[in-house]
Amino acid sequence: MHNEQLIGDYRRMLLIRLFEEKLDELFSTGVIKGTSHLYAGQEAVAVGVCAALRSSDYMTSTHRGHGHFLAKGGDPKRIMAELFGKATGYSKGRGGSQHMACIDIGFLGSNGITGGGIPIATGAALAVQMKQSVLKQQAEDSVVVCFFGEGGAHIGMFHESLNMAGIWKLPVIYLCENNLYAMSVPLSEASSVQDIAVRGASYNMPGVIVDGCDYFKVREVVGEAARRARAGEGPTLIEAKTYRYYGHSKSDKREYRTREEEAEWRQRDPLLLLRDRLRNTEGVEDSLLESIRMQVEAEVEEAVQFATEIPEPDPMSVMDEVFVTP
């Protein structure tokens, strides 16, 4: 009997990878309009985080959010539909790549403003805490995980929000995906410190560095942070060292970094690391891995087909839902 969680998580990481590779193709051939920020290379972070959390926990995401959403359980068909600008996309075609949410699975939204989700996650954590203390919902012990990049760790709201979470001991995990470049600017030019994690000390919370290519290590540190949060011990700042394989967005030629550096990171590809572990330690046969790949490829194709066939939003609906109407 194989470890079903590991195989499921490998499958999910592969889904993110193939979904993003397909998107790269669809953008470069002009099938999809707009812009997109691809998550390929960082899969072990999103999937490792979700492996350590409950499905009822909450998540806020970033401009590079497809991987987070897929890891949280988003439906690839409806994510693809949103990217195609279709009516049955998660945001009815209004949000596009950077603005998708699914409240039913606790995915509180990807976000086009760098760092913009940090206070929102903090507020969701305050709500969880106040559900216990003010509304007397004793069973409520959710955790909020807040993704942002190392670029997002430089905005004022990062500091303001971590400060509040530290004061109020909120059940939130700040998960910084440090992929070394904020668009083109390397961390060394944008940060006074080498590691974002050290900033946790200023806000009275642990700052933990983790190898973002290693699914197991991510799962372990997030598990400990979630335990702390549920026990009322407060927030944790986790910095996952990771790498995005594509440019910042579709128009980025990656002139600020070398092909050698990229090749070096690909040697420690998060999918390869997990696949080797499955083969060597878990005894998973190549035939099973091959059949997983074929299933996932089919799932991505199915998403593209779904998104292609469904209708565009009705232009008459453009003013719908600007306000909540009673």
Next chain:
Amino acid sequence: MREIFYSHAIREAIAEEMERDPSVFMLGEDIAEYGGAFKVTQGLSDRFGKERIRNTPISENSFVGVATGAALLGFRPIVDIMFQDFITLAMDQITNHATKIHYMYGGQMKVPLVIRTPAGGGRCYGPTHSQSLEAWFMHIPGLKVAAPATAYDAKGMLKSAIRDDNPVVFVESKLLYGQKGPVPEEEYLVPLGEARVIREGEDVTLIAYSRMTVESEKAARVLEQEGISCEVLDLRTLAPLDMGKVSDSVVKTGRAVIVEEGCLTNGVGAEVSARITESCFDYLNAPIRRVAALDVPVPCADSLERAALPDAGKIVTTVRRLLEQYS
């Protein structure tokens, strides 16, 4: 009917809604024991505790974001921005998040959020503590903007704002906090989005909101002595604008003067004026006039501040000239 201060009417609205609904809570600077910079929330932390009347660090953008996040999970936060000038620090969370979330995520989530903020000058506080920026917020789809002029409206509209499922910027007036007005003991609501004729007249409509409604009434009393009959319309809510009431009045009088405490350029008056022209052009007997603050930072010295801000005297002068030219 009893008369209470505008500030106490606001406090009553908050207390009643917090009593009624445990998901209502407040975030802001110095709102707990200190009672807020203008003592509006005095006593509320004793009554409801410091979890629900929650002091924050000086982090406007983030505590508006925190309120938004709490709203997504079912709470109804009221944020206190100590001076309206400081709301500029929170423009990202208001513009890009709180007001877009419902629409941009396909209607899945709502943000029932009230941002209370005192505006206006007249107290020699100087350029960064005296502004009236409400016109900025009329430019943001998905946002309601309320600006009551009386204690009665302040209480009834704030209760409506707290129960509204949309973000609302609730503009209060520092100079009105100390004004008394009749407020019934029993519960009532004043809906958002409805203007009100507070004085009937024949010759010209003075369209105002917040403290300028009071100045317009003063001007109307002076002008009455000169035989000029002013109708005074209190907009009460700036977004959505109640253009039905504005049109009805302008069609009747044929003249409109719009009065606001914010700067003239791209102000509330610019938008109201454009809409009157679009809807009532054939009924106008005179050009529309605007009385507003000069396009200058609000200066500190009393003499300079008076020179910069509109008041009853300036309204009188404007209306008098208008009637002389276009009688």
